[in-house]
Structures are given as C-alpha cells and as structure tokens.
Amino acid sequence: MKKDNTTKHYCQECKKELKRDQRPCPYCGSNRREIRANFHENMQIRESIGIRKYNENNLKKWIQRSIYGWFPSRNKNKHPEGVERTMSIDRTDPNKEGTYKEKVIDVATGEVVRNVEEKLINHRHNNKIKK
Numbered sequence: 001m002k003k004d005n006t007t008k009h010y011c012q013e014c015k016k017e018l019k020r021d022q023r024p025c026p027y028c029g030s031n032r033r034e035i036r037a038n039f040h041e042n043m044q045i046r047e048s049i050g051i052r053k054y055n056e057n058n059l060k061k062w063i064q065r066s067i068y069g070w071f072p073s074r075n076k077n078k079h080p081e082g083v084e085r086t087m088s089i090d091r092t093d094p095n096k097e098g099t100y101k102e103k104v105i106d107v108a109t110g111e112v113v114r115n116v117e118e119k120l121i122n123h124r125h126n127n128k129i130k131k
C-alpha cells in the first residue's frame, strides 16, 4: 500500500475535488475544506487476490500463479498493521524449472521485510501456494 496520495481535498461547499493548495475554492470561493484520508479506508479492505494463468493447451496445468494482498503478521509486535505480501510461481519458461518469488512489505512503515527469488524445487515448505 502506498502512503503517498492518501489524502484527498474537497470543497465542503460544492464538493469538488481540489488540489492541496487551492484556497479559496476556484469554483465557489469557499475556504472550507473536507479532507479524506484514503489510507485507512484501504486498510479496512484487507483482501487477498489470487491470479492464475493457464497453459493454453492444457487447462489443468497452470503456468503462472500469484497471490497478492494484505495479511496479518504472525509477529504482531513487529508488524502491528500487518504486511502486504506478493507470492508468485512462474513456469512460463518450459526450459527452466519454476521460479518462486516472495516479497513482504510492512504496511505501517513501507519497509521491505522479505524479498526472495528461488527455484521452485528449493521451495517446499510453503503451503499458501500449492503445486
């Protein structure tokens, strides 16, 4: 989740969206503002999205799969707001073994906690993405 662009400024009178430094309102001249913070709204969504791409000739065998979304952290003290996690398995290159990628970002600080890329064959312990 990006922390920039998280607040939007609106005129309280005519409800038009304004730039941060547009005062008074160019439409109606009002100085009253309504500021909405979108970051916290987004935080409530907390849903995970999975994407699969299947091999054209064999619909049962997927070639690319990824899961992206917000997850609660096992370590609540370290990451109280949870983490944003992207996991993907890529088998699009038939000459290579699959690649597993995982990136974990602390939602509160934006810090990259984990960023790995490894061969799928070395990656056996994860049960979030089943082979």
Ligand SMILES: [Zn+2]
Pocket: 011, 012, 013, 014, 015, 016, 025, 026, 027, 028, 029, 030
């Ligand atoms: Zn206005």
